[in-house]
Amino acid sequence: MAIGVSTPEARRRIGRLERIWEEPSGLVGWLTTTDHKRIGLLYFFTTLFFFGAGGVEALLMRTQLIGPDAGVLSPEAYNQLFTMHGVTMIFLVVIPMSTGAFGNYLVPLMIGARDMAFPRMNAVGYWIYAASGIFIYVGLFIGRAPNAGWFDYVPLASKEFNPSMGIDFYALGLLFLGVSTTMVAINFIVTIFKLRAPGMSLNRLPLFCYAFLAVSFALVFALPPLNTALVFLELDRLAGFHFYDVAFGGDSLLWQHLFWIFGHPEVYIIILPAFGIATSIIPTFSRRKMVAYPFVAIAEVLVAFIGFGVWAHHMFAVGLATVTAVYFAAASLIIVIPSAIQLFAWITTLVTGRPRFATPLLFIVGFIVFFIIGGLSGIMFAAIPFDQQTTDTYFVVAHFHFVIFGAAMFPLLGGMYYWFPKVTGRMYYERFGQASFWLTFVGSALTFFPMHIVGLLGMPRRVYTYPDDLGWGAYNLSETIGSYVLGAGLVLILVNLTVSLFRGRPAGNDPWAGDTLEWSTTSPPPEYNYAVIPVVSSPYAMWDTEDREADARRLDRGELTLEEGHETVSTTAQDAVLDEVLEMPSESWSPLLVAVALSGFFALLLTEHFVAAGGFFGLTLIVIAAWHWQEPQEA
Amino acid sequence: MSDVTRSMEATSGSAAARVAARRAAFPNGLWGIYLLIATEGALFGCLIATYFYLRFQSTDWPLGGIEPPDVTVPLILAGALALTSIPMLGASLAAQAGRARAAWVFIFVALVVQSGYFAYEMHSFRSDLSDFRPEDNAYGSIYYTLLGADHAHVFIGMLLNVWLLARLLGGLTNYRVIGVRAISWYWHFANLMTLFVVGTLLSASA
Numbered sequence: 001m002a003i004g005v006s007t008p009e010a011r012r013r014i015g016r017l018e019r020i021w022e023e024p025s026g027l028v029g030w031l032t033t034t035d036h037k038r039i040g041l042l043y044f045f046t047t048l049f050f051f052g053a054g055g056v057e058a059l060l061m062r063t064q065l066i067g068p069d070a071g072v073l074s075p076e077a078y079n080q081l082f083t084m085h086g087v088t089m090i091f092l093v094v095i096p097m098s099t100g101a102f103g104n105y106l107v108p109l110m111i112g113a114r115d116m117a118f119p120r121m122n123a124v125g126y127w128i129y130a131a132s133g134i135f136i137y138v139g140l141f142i143g144r145a146p147n148a149g150w151f152d153y154v155p156l157a158s159k160e161f162n163p164s165m166g167i168d169f170y171a172l173g174l175l176f177l178g179v180s181t182t183m184v185a186i187n188f189i190v191t192i193f194k195l196r197a198p199g200m201s202l203n204r205l206p207l208f209c210y211a212f213l214a215v216s217f218a219l220v221f222a223l224p225p226l227n228t229a230l231v232f233l234e235l236d237r238l239a240g241f242h243f244y245d246v247a248f249g250g251d252s253l254l255w256q257h258l259f260w261i262f263g264h265p266e267v268y269i270i271i272l273p274a275f276g277i278a279t280s281i282i283p284t285f286s287r288r289k290m291v292a293y294p295f296v297a298i299a300e301v302l303v304a305f306i307g308f309g310v311w312a313h314h315m316f317a318v319g320l321a322t323v324t325a326v327y328f329a330a331a332s333l334i335i336v337i338p339s340a341i342q343l344f345a346w347i348t349t350l351v352t353g354r355p356r357f358a359t360p361l362l363f364i365v366g367f368i369v370f371f372i373i374g375g376l377s378g379i380m381f382a383a384i385p386f387d388q389q390t391t392d393t394y395f396v397v398a399h400f401h402f403v404i405f406g407a408a409m410f411p412l413l414g415g416m417y418y419w420f421p422k423v424t425g426r427m428y429y430e431r432f433g434q435a436s437f438w439l440t441f442v443g444s445a446l447t448f449f450p451m452h453i454v455g456l457l458g459m460p461r462r463v464y465t466y467p468d469d470l471g472w473g474a475y476n477l478s479e480t481i482g483s484y485v486l487g488a489g490l491v492l493i494l495v496n497l498t499v500s501l502f503r504g505r506p507a508g509n510d511p512w513a514g515d516t517l518e519w520s521t522t523s524p525p526p527e528y529n530y531a532v533i534p535v536v537s538s539p540y541a542m543w544d545t546e547d548r549e550a551d552a553r554r555l556d557r558g559e560l561t562l563e564e565g566h567e568t569v570s571t572t573a574q575d576a577v578l579d580e581v582l583e584m585p586s587e588s589w590s591p592l593l594v595a596v597a598l599s600g601f602f603a604l605l606l607t608e609h610f611v612a613a614g615g616f617f618g619l620t621l622i623v624i625a626a627w628h629w630q631e632p633q634e635a
Numbered sequence: 636m637s638d639v640t641r642s643m644e645a646t647s648g649s650a651a652a653r654v655a656a657r658r659a660a661f662p663n664g665l666w667g668i669y670l671l672i673a674t675e676g677a678l679f680g681c682l683i684a685t686y687f688y689l690r691f692q693s694t695d696w697p698l699g700g701i702e703p704p705d706v707t708v709p710l711i712l713a714g715a716l717a718l719t720s721i722p723m724l725g726a727s728l729a730a731q732a733g734r735a736r737a738a739w740v741f742i743f744v745a746l747v748v749q750s751g752y753f754a755y756e757m758h759s760f761r762s763d764l765s766d767f768r769p770e771d772n773a774y775g776s777i778y779y780t781l782l783g784a785d786h787a788h789v790f791i792g793m794l795l796n797v798w799l800l801a802r803l804l805g806g807l808t809n810y811r812v813i814g815v816r817a818i819s820w821y822w823h824f825a826n827l828m829t830l831f832v833v834g835t836l837l838s839a840s841a
Binding site: 117118182185186189190193194220221223224225227228231232235236239240241242243245248249250251254257258261564567570571572573577579580581582583621625628631632633 | 640641642643644646654658659660661662663666667670671673674675677678680681682685688689692693698699769770771772773774775776777780794798808809810811
């Protein structure tokens, strides 16, 4: 039940909170915002833009592959498109959409906080993300996009074999983006450990937040290897260093190790938020608590942890020592266990509950189906001989699209429907929602499943065309038709949500009888999230009716309403005992200015104006210093 | 509510000290610096791992007849830098006790030593560059990258200390106490990394 506003005293308190937390209206408000919800929406619309771009790239490639010897794209254009498609979908869509958009909007709400732990850092994270995305796309628009694949192997990506500026757009763009992602990860960890509502001890933390905690820790440790690899690459390319140059004592396999030490945890970074969304939607629509809560929480963390020990299964074909390959094969089998624990918990919750198959749950069922298919083909790669046979074939493409699109993206799509009423205050059209699910589900299956077969038949990935006499035509035709069906499904989602935004019926605070705290506040939530900081006694805070009634009484009494300033509470890390009241920073131009100055730095590095780049780095430091000169209590 | 600290209202040394003593958990700023240290530590881990990866790929090390680095001076310098963790710890404790002037003096002493270290290292870096260059081979590449990364961290730490000295002239607030504690931790980390980096580079002389 939502907190009722019954007394004049409560209304007066709310009026005061509205004045304290009000942000400037219009464009200035969006440019200077530190509100996690607005930042989440900025992330969402930006990721949607890049999702559209990545989707168009995919459709162009599928159109080229519709039949043998097609001439829609040149080989070079095809190389640039598959590279940009991978970079876009992985770095600019799935991770920022899950962490930046969903995480930013929902984590503070779910833990009963009024903002993230570091609101200005949150804003700078968004602006750097947006700037780095534009940075990478400038390369495409000037015809110099990266063309060596999303994992950018050397020596193909070395200056000698790839003098184009495209690789520099890739490497510097991802370094730029890495600054943002690191900030986001640190912010989530501190927020989840320190800003939880009183009473929300770690064993009462919503499973959604456990997933984001696991992802954030994985990012903190996974990004440095990628950043190291990228710095080495740029030093080789721009300054003549020799990290990857075998002729001068370097080693091209060094790139692969560093990349995949990041790259495999990255797979779990992509999919763990999806697990978190699934564990939010399944209990609500099954109308029962999640089965095996502690096991699922531990499994989410274990997946992230074990994910660091399996990277070389991407390298079975490069000639590793047998003992090394066997170790990584075994580790790759072990990681199945925590994944399976979650799978069994989801299915058992569904089977033992009273499921209501509304659109969000349909997407989660689709996710479970695709995750099983993608998971089963994934286990196959732990068998070294099989992996060596299928490396660089479409079988691999099939596997990771089932995992990354089917398993990681489907919950995001379901999550869009699930939280749409909370974010907008309106309901979507259910019938169109279900139709969009079936279109995307059938489209995905039709696109990605035949890739298994054509891969086993020997079709290599990353070829821009294929001859007529190999028998691959029918499969490719099916994939191309499927991709357009899938595209239609995604467009229908967009149309449904856009029309619903203006014409949907009012949703109320809690249209689903949801289990977590965000459903206790208004839809959309006010700037301050909660008029009274909730006090929590279980992981299913919204189903604890007495607690929510107590919140309403505390609002009347003015207890934990924090109406003296821009404040939220800080609690102890394990037991969430109330520790102090924090004054949170409010709107600021500094985050945007930091992103602008850093953009100048990376743009000048790209054009090899190193002294001027140093000047912009100094400017970035000056902006950061000016930003911190004003302390939160002075804001 | 009256028993809960509004920590940002602590805008004097004594008030900030009371807040620090009363707080049950680490403040958010310390969590932030610990996580920054974690991710930066992973970065140095990758750099050092690369050094040994390249070394074990090669039959002779340093490559290309480059002379192994001198041992004595870098060890003494790294030791001197590591000792600045003591005044930085002193600054942290003084700030938590609300003693702004003592914290300022501790940081100033640390900064003097750190500046001396950095000046000598810059001179040494230039001198090394006249002997061999990062473009010569993979040894030169990792040598200068590792050393450069470490020097950059020392330099950023010095800037942070200059920042603290400027802010502490206006006395202590809760925000500044957390700042001193966080930057003190940054320096413990930077000093430890310097020891690791110097140890790694000197391993070529063993």
